[in-house]
Amino acid sequence: MKKIGIMAAIIIINFIFQTSLYNYVNIFGVIPNISLILVVIFAMMTNSIVGGFLGILTGVLYDIMLQDIFGVYTLIFFIIGCIIGSFSEDVYRDNYMLYGLISLLSTIFMHFSLFVILFFLKYRVSNAYYILESIILEIVLNTVISIVILKFVVYIFNKFNLK
């Protein structure tokens, strides 16, 4: 329980940083999506229920604080958290490369689902072709940074004596 509390706290603090502070440290105009990486890492460390819960928490923050349409981010983060959580119990959790790989897949999944959802919301998604470059850059950044974030999370959990 304490573990979930700390995870939720990290997600909320990160959301505040993600939307304000990180904008100043962008790399080629792209900001790594650390909110997504955190959902991925926490879902990997726990199970589908906690993963889904943390996914919803992250998504609700985005939807309430920034978006007009409620549910887009909530849906995407929930699916990511749930699915990763459901198979994380069957994989070897100490493999850092695996976290990188799953961050990569999740970022692709997130952008793909945004594409699909926005298509149904009558956005002119064909223009997405022009932002492909920054999306690819974000995918690469997320993959690399996920390992750094993972080390940081493990460090914090050790400080709080959590497994």
Add this chain to the structure above:
Amino acid sequence: MNSINKHIKKVLFFIIIFILIVLIGLTSVGKVESTNGGIFGNIVTGLQKVTYNLGQTLTNSFYSVQEIVKMKEENILLTETVHELQEQVRSLENIVNKSDALEAEYEIKTNLKYDYIIGQVIALDDSNWFSRFTIDKGELDGLNKNDIVIHAVETNNGMVQIGLVGIITETGSNWSKVITLLDETCKISYRDINNDESGILQGSIDGKITGYFFNSKSVAAQGDSILTSGIGEIYLPDLYIGKVTEVIKTTDASIQKIIVEPAVDFTKLNKVFILKVNR
């Protein structure tokens, strides 16, 4: 027991997805108002303000050291530009004064003063798909949905507008959400000053503003200035939007598409002015 558990989880998974999809559908057509988070929203925005300012102070101090050398040259250049512009204004005023109708219009425009509130950007949506931000003023400061947000500078003679930024879509007690011109959902009726034709502008996912004219025969040129026309009664008339950078002939031969470069640099936005309009 384990298999039943798994089954319940699966059902729950799909129920939540279903509920969320329904919510997306309902909020997108405005059937259900999206919440503003109440007290929680206030706390989060308060913290965002602190971290946003922190980031700004840090980057500013970093760049100010870098740019100290450049500043002197820039200062000279700017003084020269000011003299040039003053001369231009004098000659234009001279022309305006010669015509009564123009003078009357000039009087109206210079005396047109809106009440405004200065807000600060405290959070940005950093994803590539949307272009929106949050500001630190809300209902308590008298802001409403559909209030106009512009970029401007405060001088001794009052506020001087730089360009249109966007519109408020939702307000919390001390914060509000703004969508910018670059966002797909933002549509503005505009007027081209050079040929006095109007049309509709729309942002897009790739951050370009495109538009077309109501009158298919109108001809735009590169460098034309674009203002809001005020048609539709959401945007106030005569707010500066930007300049035409490209005129594209579409396959539909009668329609011209224009691409507009906004006057505001959205990546460096910090202080914004919200115009108070009595509707």
